[in-house]
Amino acid sequence: MNAPLPTQAMRKPLPVAVVEKLKSLFGERFSTADAVRDHHGRDESPYPPLPPDAVVFARSTDEVADLVRLAAAHRVPVIPYGVGTSLEGHLLALEGGISLDLSQMNQVLAVNPEDLTVTVQAGVTRKQLNNEIKDSGLFFPIDPGADATLGGMAATRASGTNAVRYGTMRENVLALVVVLASGEVIRTGTRARKSAAGYDLTRLFVGSEGTLGIITELTVRLHPQPEALSAAVCRFPSVRAAVETVIQTIQLGVPVARCELLDAVTIGAINRHSKLALPEAATVFFEFHGSPAAVKEQTESVEAIAAERGGAGFEWATTPEERTRLWTARHQAYFACMGMRPNCRVISTDVCVPISRLADCVAETEIDVAATRARIVARSPAGGLPVTLLGHIGDGNFHLGINIDTANPVEVEEAENLNERLVARALAMGGTSTGEHGIGLGKLDFLTAEHGAAVSVMRTLKRALDPGGLLNPGKVLRAD
Amino acid sequence: MNAPLPTQAMRKPLPVAVVEKLKSLFGERFSTADAVRDHHGRDESPYPPLPPDAVVFARSTDEVADLVRLAAAHRVPVIPYGVGTSLEGHLLALEGGISLDLSQMNQVLAVNPEDLTVTVQAGVTRKQLNNEIKDSGLFFPIDPGADATLGGMAATRASGTNAVRYGTMRENVLALVVVLASGEVIRTGTRARKSAAGYDLTRLFVGSEGTLGIITELTVRLHPQPEALSAAVCRFPSVRAAVETVIQTIQLGVPVARCELLDAVTIGAINRHSKLALPEAATVFFEFHGSPAAVKEQTESVEAIAAERGGAGFEWATTPEERTRLWTARHQAYFACMGMRPNCRVISTDVCVPISRLADCVAETEIDVAATRARIVARSPAGGLPVTLLGHIGDGNFHLGINIDTANPVEVEEAENLNERLVARALAMGGTSTGEHGIGLGKLDFLTAEHGAAVSVMRTLKRALDPGGLLNPGKVLRAD
Numbered sequence: 003m004n005a006p007l008p009t010q011a012m013r014k015p016l017p018v019a020v021v022e023k024l025k026s027l028f029g030e031r032f033s034t035a036d037a038v039r040d041h042h043g044r045d046e047s048p049y050p051p052l053p054p055d056a057v058v059f060a061r062s063t064d065e066v067a068d069l070v071r072l073a074a075a076h077r078v079p080v081i082p083y084g085v086g087t088s089l090e091g092h093l094l095a096l097e098g099g100i101s102l103d104l105s106q107m108n109q110v111l112a113v114n115p116e117d118l119t120v121t122v123q124a125g126v127t128r129k130q131l132n133n134e135i136k137d138s139g140l141f142f143p144i145d146p147g148a149d150a151t152l153g154g155m156a157a158t159r160a161s162g163t164n165a166v167r168y169g170t171m172r173e174n175v176l177a178l179v180v181v182l183a184s185g186e187v188i189r190t191g192t193r194a195r196k197s198a199a200g201y202d203l204t205r206l207f208v209g210s211e212g213t214l215g216i217i218t219e220l221t222v223r224l225h226p227q228p229e230a231l232s233a234a235v236c237r238f239p240s241v242r243a244a245v246e247t248v249i250q251t252i253q254l255g256v257p258v259a260r261c262e263l264l265d266a267v268t269i270g271a272i273n274r275h276s277k278l279a280l281p282e283a284a285t286v287f288f289e290f291h292g293s294p295a296a297v298k299e300q301t302e303s304v305e306a307i308a309a310e311r312g313g314a315g316f317e318w319a320t321t322p323e324e325r326t327r328l329w330t331a332r333h334q335a336y337f338a339c340m341g342m343r344p345n346c347r348v349i350s351t352d353v354c355v356p357i358s359r360l361a362d363c364v365a366e367t368e369i370d371v372a373a374t375r376a377r378i379v380a381r382s383p384a385g386g387l388p389v390t391l392l393g394h395i396g397d398g399n400f401h402l403g404i405n406i407d408t409a410n411p412v413e414v415e416e417a418e419n420l421n422e423r424l425v426a427r428a429l430a431m432g433g434t435s436t437g438e439h440g441i442g443l444g445k446l447d448f449l450t451a452e453h454g455a456a457v458s459v460m461r462t463l464k465r466a467l468d469p470g471g472l473l474n475p476g477k478v479l480r481a482d
Numbered sequence: 483m484n485a486p487l488p489t490q491a492m493r494k495p496l497p498v499a500v501v502e503k504l505k506s507l508f509g510e511r512f513s514t515a516d517a518v519r520d521h522h523g524r525d526e527s528p529y530p531p532l533p534p535d536a537v538v539f540a541r542s543t544d545e546v547a548d549l550v551r552l553a554a555a556h557r558v559p560v561i562p563y564g565v566g567t568s569l570e571g572h573l574l575a576l577e578g579g580i581s582l583d584l585s586q587m588n589q590v591l592a593v594n595p596e597d598l599t600v601t602v603q604a605g606v607t608r609k610q611l612n613n614e615i616k617d618s619g620l621f622f623p624i625d626p627g628a629d630a631t632l633g634g635m636a637a638t639r640a641s642g643t644n645a646v647r648y649g650t651m652r653e654n655v656l657a658l659v660v661v662l663a664s665g666e667v668i669r670t671g672t673r674a675r676k677s678a679a680g681y682d683l684t685r686l687f688v689g690s691e692g693t694l695g696i697i698t699e700l701t702v703r704l705h706p707q708p709e710a711l712s713a714a715v716c717r718f719p720s721v722r723a724a725v726e727t728v729i730q731t732i733q734l735g736v737p738v739a740r741c742e743l744l745d746a747v748t749i750g751a752i753n754r755h756s757k758l759a760l761p762e763a764a765t766v767f768f769e770f771h772g773s774p775a776a777v778k779e780q781t782e783s784v785e786a787i788a789a790e791r792g793g794a795g796f797e798w799a800t801t802p803e804e805r806t807r808l809w810t811a812r813h814q815a816y817f818a819c820m821g822m823r824p825n826c827r828v829i830s831t832d833v834c835v836p837i838s839r840l841a842d843c844v845a846e847t848e849i850d851v852a853a854t855r856a857r858i859v860a861r862s863p864a865g866g867l868p869v870t871l872l873g874h875i876g877d878g879n880f881h882l883g884i885n886i887d888t889a890n891p892v893e894v895e896e897a898e899n900l901n902e903r904l905v906a907r908a909l910a911m912g913g914t915s916t917g918e919h920g921i922g923l924g925k926l927d928f929l930t931a932e933h934g935a936a937v938s939v940m941r942t943l944k945r946a947l948d949p950g951g952l953l954n955p956g957k958v959l960r961a962d
Contacts, residue, residue: 116733116838159678170676172685173653188936194834195877196650197914198639198689200921200929200958201940205652205685209678226735253596255706257737296776354674358596397675434677441680449680456668459947460681466946467939478680 013098016055020076024058024100027068031059031106042081042101045088046148046336047444048347048408054081054095059103063179063187063218066102070216071185073100079472082212084125084154087146089350090442092158092211096476104153107218110134119176119193121221124153140224143168146438147333153217158440159209163332166252166396167259167291168225170438175208179219183468193221206463211440212474214467228259228291232301233319233328236308237283241265241368241391243311244284245361248395250307252357256300260289261396268335268390268403275338276331281315286395287332289325335392339403342388346405351421353428354399354437363431364391364400367424371402374420382412399437425451441478449478493578496535500556504538504580507548511539511586522561522581525568526628526816527924528827528888534561534575539583543659543667543698546582550696551665553580554950561954562692564605564634567626569830570922572638572691576956584633587698590614599656599673601701604633620704623648626918627813633697638920639689643812646732646876647739647771648705650918655688659699663948673701686943691920692954694947708739708771712781713799713808716788717763721745721848721871723791724764725841728875730787732837736780740769741876748815748870748883755818756811761795766875767812769805815872819883822868826885831901833908834879834917843911844871844880847904851882854900862892879917905931921958929958 024032033039034056043053055078060066073080079099086093095101107123110131114120115138122131129149131142144155146162154160156178161170168174177191180203190203207215238244241263248261264272266282273280286308290300305316319325331338340348355363371389378385385407393400404420406413425435425448435441435448450457461479464471475481504512513519514536523533535558540546553560559579566573575581587603590611594600595618602611609629611622624635626642634640636658641650648654657671660683670683687695718724721743728741744752746762753760766788770780785796799805811818820828835843851869858865865887873880884900886893905915905928915921915928930937937959944951944959955961 114836114838116729117836118733119836159682161676161678165676169653172676172682173649182939186935186938188939189934190936192909192914192932193836193912194879194908194914194917195837196641196645196652196834196879196917198641198832198916198918198920199914199925199932200689200937201694201943202639202652202682202685202689203936203939205682206943209680209682214681226733228735249596253598253706255708293779295779299773299775352678354676356594356597356599356673357675358594399674399676428674429672432673434672434674434679436678437674437676438678440678445679452672452679454669455666456670456683457680458666459662459668459683462946463681463686463943466942 016078017076020072020078023072024056028058033057042083042103043095045086045091045093047089047091048349049091049094052094052096054101055098057101057103059106061106063181066181066216066218067185067187069102070181074183074185074470074472077470077472079475081474082216084151085127087148087150088158088442089439090444092440092442092477094443105151113138115140117193118224119221120224121219122152124218124220125151127151139227141227142222143225144171144174147336152220152222156208156217156220157211161438163260163262163394165394166261167257172205172208174223175204175220176223177221178204178207178217180207180215180217182215183470183473211442211478213464213478214473230292230294230297232290232297233325234288234301235317236286236313237281237315239312241284241364242361244286245364245395247308247311247313248286249357249360251304252396256303258288258300258396259291262287262332263393263395265391268392271338271342271390272331272335275341276334278331287328336403339390339405342405346407349404349406349417349421351402351424352436352439353424353433354397355428355431355433357398359431360395360398363427366427370420370423374416378412378416382410385410385413387413397437443477446480496558497556500552500558503552508538513537522563522583523575525566525571525573527569527571528829528886529571529574532574532576534581535578537581537583539586541586543661546661546696546698547665547667549582550661554663554665554952557950557952559952559955562696564631565607567628567630568638568922569919570924572920572922572957574923585631593618595620597673598704599701600704601699602632604698604700605631607631619707621707622702623705624651624654627816632700632702636688636697636700637691641918643740643742643874645874646741647737652685652688654703655684655700656703657701658684658687658697660687660695660697662695663950663953691922691958693944693958694953710772710774710777712770712777713805714768714781715797716766716793717761717795719792721764721844722841724766725844725875727788727791727793728766729837729840731784732876736783738768738780738876739771742767742812743873743875745871748872751818751822751870752811752815755821756814758811767808816883819870819885823885826887829884829886829897829901831882831904832916832919833904833913834877835908835911835913837878839911840875840878843907846907850900850903854896858892858896862890865890865893867893877917923957926960
C-alpha cells in the first residue's frame with residue numbers, strides 16, 4: 003500500500019456512443035448503477051473504492067473480445083473482475099472505464115480425468131470446480147483461502163496453503179485463452195504436460211494482473227485425490243521453533259501437503275471467531291497426503307522433528323469433519339483478524355524469503371511489530387495495532403495482518419512504514435515483496451526495489467502488448 | 483527439419499573494427515580458425531554446419547555484455563553456444579556473426595543447501611553440477627541425456643527422463659541473469675520459492691533459445707537425494723500395453739521418478755551398442771525414489787498394474803552399479819540408433835500429447851513408420867529406414883530416431899514427411915510439436931501450426947526485446 007491514492011480527477015466520462023453500443027450488446031448485463039459500480043471498484047485491500055464508469059457482465063470469449071475492441075476504439079480502460087478478492091487494489095478504476103465482470107463465465111468446459119486436466123471459463127471459482135469434479139477422483143489443489151475465480155487466481159499467480167506440495171498457479175496452468183488489447187483472441191499452450199514450442203506465453207499472462215490481456219479460459223492440471231489424508235496441530239515454544247521444524251521437514255524432502263504457521267495472536271483471534279479452544283501459542287497446522295503407509299511415515303518423521311524443537315501436542319484430525327473444522331478456522335483467519343477491532347481494515351503483508359532466512363525474517367519482524375505498536379501508543383493514545391502473523395512457511399511465505407483504524411493517520415502511517423521495512427528486510431535476504439498477492443496498486447514501488455533494471459523490460463512488454471495502455475492501467479506498472 | 487536450408491549468401495563479413503576490438507578484448511579467446519568455426523556452426527541435428535564468422539569464449543557476464551554491445555553497434559548477429567548438443571539447428575549461423583561460447587563460464591557460484599538452491603554460471607554442465615554438489619545430500623534432477631550446459635538447457639526448456647516427477651527447466655529455474663540485446667544486464671527473480679511480483683521474465687527467457695537475451699547465470703532448485711532408489715526393467719507384449727501401464731501409474735498418482743519406453747528396435751540397438759542382452763521387446767525402464775517403505779510401495783503398485791497388462795520380467799536393479807549400467811544404456815540410445823547404419827544421421831522427433839492419447843498416437847505412428855519404410859524400399863532399392871521409438875511416456879512425450887542416409891534424397895524426403903505427419907497427428911490430439919527439443923530452425927512452420935495467432939504475439943515480443951534482430955536470428959521465428 004505504498005502508492006498515493008489517486009483522485010477522481012483522472013476520469014473522463016464514457017463516450018455516449020460507447021454507452022449506447024454496450025446497451026445494445028449486453029442489455030441488462032450492462033450497468034451504471036451506483037451500487038454495482040461501487041461493488042466493482044474495490045477489493046479486499048484497505049483502499050477506498052474507486053468505481054468504474056460502468057460494469058459489463060460477459061458470458062463468452064467473443065463478448066469479451068467485442069467489448070475490448072469497442073473500448074480500444076474509444077480509448078476506454080477495461081478492468082477484468084472475477085469475484086473481487088484481490089488484496090492490492092487490483093480492481094480500482096484509477097482512470098475510470100469499464101469493469102469487465104467475468105463471474106458469469108462459470109462453465110466447466112471439459113474434464114479430462116485420464117489426462118488429469120480440466121478446461122474452464124475464467125469465472126469458475128475453485129470451490130465450484132472442486133465440487134463439480136469431486137466424483138472424478140481428482141482435485142484442484144490451489145487454495146488461496148478466498149473462493150476466488152480461476153481467472154483471477156491465474157492473473158495474480160495465486161498459491162496458498164497447498165503450494166508447498168502442488169505448486170502455484172504458475173505450475174498448474176497448462177494453457178489459456180486470452181483476449182489481447184486489440185480484441186484478437188489467442189490460445190497459449192496445449193493440453194500436453196510439457197512443451198518447448200516457442201515463448202512461454204502462458205507464463206507471461208499468468209501473473210500479469212489483467213494488464214497484458216484478459217484471460218477468458220484456462221486449462222489447469224488436476225491431481226489424484228490422496229488415498230489417505232491426515233491433519234495435525236502442533237504447538238511450539240516459539241515461532242522460531244515452529245519455523246525451524248518446517249525448514250527441516252522441507253530439507254529432508256518430506257512431501258508435506260500443507261504446513262501453516264499461526265502465531266499466538268492469530269490463534270486467539272480464530273478461537274474467538276470460530277469458537278475453538280486451541281492453546282494460544284505458536285502453532286503449525288500440518289496436512290499429509292498419500293497412501294496410508296506414506297502418510298503414516300510422513301507424520302512420524304515430522305512429529306520426531308517437531309519433538310526435537312519442543313513441539314508438543316501433536317493432535318490428530320483424521321476425520322473429514324475435524325479436518326474441515328480446522329482448515330475452515332485457518333481460512334477464517336483474515337476475518338478473525340478483522341474482527342479484532344470493529345470498523346477497521348486489514349493490511350495483509352506478503353513477503354516470501356529463502357527458507358534458510360525465514361526464522362530470522364520472522365524474528366526481526368516480531369521485534370519491529372512490537373516497537374511499532376509501542377510507538378503508536380505513544381503518539382496516539384487511542385491507537386493500537388493488533389497484528390497477526392501466519393504463513394505458508396514451507397514456501398518461506400508469511401503474512402502479517404495489520405489491523406488499522408483508517409481514520410487514525412498515525413496508525414496508517416506506522417503500518418505502511420512497517421510494511422516497507424518488512425519488504426526491505428525480505429529483499430535484503432534474497433526474497434520477494436509478494437509471494438502470492440501480486441503488485442496491483444499497492445506494491446508499485448516495491449516492484450522497482452525488487453527487480454531494478456528488469457522493470458524496464460516489463461515496461462517494454464506492456465507497451466508492446468498494450469500500446470494504448472487500456473488494460474487495467476496503473477497496475478503492476480505505473481501508467482505512462 | 484521443415485525449413486529449407488539457407489545459403490551462405492546471407493552472410494556479410496565481420497567489420498574490421500569488430501575483429502580488431504574483439505582481438506583486443508578477448509585475445510586468444512577470439513578465434514576465426516576454420517576448425518573452431520565449423521565446430522560452432524553445428525549441433526546434433528542432421529543439418530550440415532553453417533559456421534559463424536568468429537567464435538568468442540566469454541568468461542563473465544560483463545564480457546558477454548561487452549560483446550553484445552559491440553555486436554549491436556555494428557549490427558552483427560550473436561549466437562550463444564553451450565556445448566553444442568541441441569537437436570533442431572539452434573546453433574547454425576544463418577546470417578553469419580559471432581558464436582558466443584559460454585562453456586568457460588563454468589563456475590558453481592553459490593550452493594545453498596538449506597534452501598535447496600544453487601547459483602551457477604551458464605556454462606556449467608549438469609554432470610559437473612551434480613558432481614560438485616554430491617556431498618550436499620542434494621541433486622539437480624533435470625536430465626536430457628546429453629551432458630548439456632544449464633544455460634543451454636534453460637534456453638531450450640529442456641526436460642528428459644526425470645521430468646515426470648521433478649518437472650522441467652520451466653519448473654526448476656528460480657532466477658536468471660540475462661544480457662539483453664542492448665547489452666544491459668538484468669536479474670529476473672529471487673531465491674524465494676515463489677513470487678507474484680510482476681511479469682514472469684524468468685519463464686519468458688526459459689525456452690527463448692537465445693533469441694530474446696543471453697542467459698549468463700542461473701539459480702535453480704535442487705532436490706534431496708532420495709533415501710532409497712530402485713530401478714526396474716519390465717517387458718510388455720506391445721507398445722500399447724507398456725503405454726497403458728504408465729498411464730494408469732500416473733493417473734493413480736504413483737510418484738514414479740522415471741518411466742522410459744524403448745521399443746524392440748531400440749532395445750536391439752542398445753544391446754549391440756552397450757553389450758547388453760535384454761530381450762528385444764517393448765520395454766519400460768522404471769525408477770522409484772523415496773523412503774525405503776515408499777519405494778517398496780510404489781514398485782509393488784506398478785508391478786501389479788504391469789502384470790494386468792502382460793508386463794513380465796520385472797527385473798530389479800537396486801545396486802548403484804546395475805542402475806548406472808541400465809541408465810547409461812538408455813542414454814546411449816541416440817548413439818546406438820546412429821550406430822545402426824554407418825555414416826548416417828539421426829532425425830529425432832519430439833512430439834508430446836495428452837497421456838490419454840499417447841497409446842493411439844504411438845500406434846498410428848508405428849503403422850506410419852512401417853508404411854514409410856515400405857515406400858522407401860519401393861522407391862529406392864538401396865534405401866532403408868531404421869527407426870527407433872523411445873519416450874518419456876509419463877509425460878506423453880516420445881521420440882522417433884529416424885536414421886537417414888543424407889545422401890539419399892528419397893530417405894530425406896520420406897523422413898521429413900513422416901515427421902510432419904507425426905506433428906500433425908500430435909497437434910490434432912491436443913499435443914505439441916516439441917516436448918523438449920525446442921523450435922530452433924527445424925520446427926519454424928510447426929510453431930505456426932501449433933500456436934496460430936499466438937505466433938504474432940511471439941513476434942511482437944521478439945521485436946520489442948531485440949529490435950535489431952541480432953540475437954540468434956532466424957531461430958524460433960523466421961527473421962523479419
